Amino acid sequence: LILKEYGMVHAMRSFIEKTQNITEIKFTIADHLEGRFDETLETTMYRTLVELTNNSIKYSKAKHINYSFNYENGELKINYKDDGVGFDYQKAIDNHSGFGLLNLQNRIKKLRGYYLYNTSPGKGVEVYISIKTKYE
Template sequence: MQKKTNRLKNLNEKLVDVEERERKAVASDLHDGVVQNLGMSISTIKTIKESTIVPDTQTLSKIQEYLEQSVIDIRSMIYKLAPPILDDFDFETALGFFVEEINIKYQGSLSYINNIDKPVLFDKTTKIVLYRAVSELMTNIIKHSQSQNAEVIVSETNNRIQISVEDDGVGFCWEKVRPTQFSCFGLNSLMDRMQNIDGDMKIFSEPGKGAKIVLLVRKPPN
């Protein structure tokens, strides 16, 4: 009983830590992206208003570019906080849309392969956990892996749904970094969240040989 209580306490502490990190990440994204783009747009518009010179097409195009990027950034944050697409589509389709959003935002080349023939009817909690897990793994690739190629593959094996997130970046030695610096990447908390939905997460990586993270969860009955 005490062991179970301690496990729940540790899980709760990690969930609180995850929420705090997510809030800080949103604040940082707002400051570094949206706020700066809007600030530059306002500054440029004020300069135009105070000038007697009619603005040229290039200046107006620059303002448009700032505003369009702000819209993209805000949409991306909305998807992270409360992805509405999960209410309208199955998990595999929603994941495909998210990969597309990531590629647009970061001008990336993440590829998405869905090997599932029929939609998987996950419950809402499982969909959210998996969606956010893949989101965090893709963010790690973009920020830390120095990878030129990465892919997300959804498949079925032994009555379990498998989601593989793989890159060809710098890689790491999981056993060495697990107890220390890797907490900042969130893999430990991802493992806990996967276990909380009776799932599993496997990590395959070597320094200089990229990384492959596999999420596994039991396939729900149709």
């Protein structure tokens, strides 16, 4: 209901408020958006960010998770970053243990978007998502 009524950033803030009660991780959101987007896009991005956050909580040993939301040149740009232990991305894909990673990739592709997953052991995780779209 929060997602549909108020959008993905507000829904993420609500999710983080609840999540902070069960983890020591510190969360920050930089929101530079001036409007809302298509409901399918917002729902997909919200679910993607929740999945990334849950993975960080379970596996990363992160102390901080940062989200940033920007819109420039007709593109929604989302950046997700944690300071956890990171992992070998290609190895996870090759070993089929990265099912969630492939799911993320497919979600972004369905929106005709681009994403870059930057991680390695000891380096945390950074995910950059860019989707051509316009405000509703």
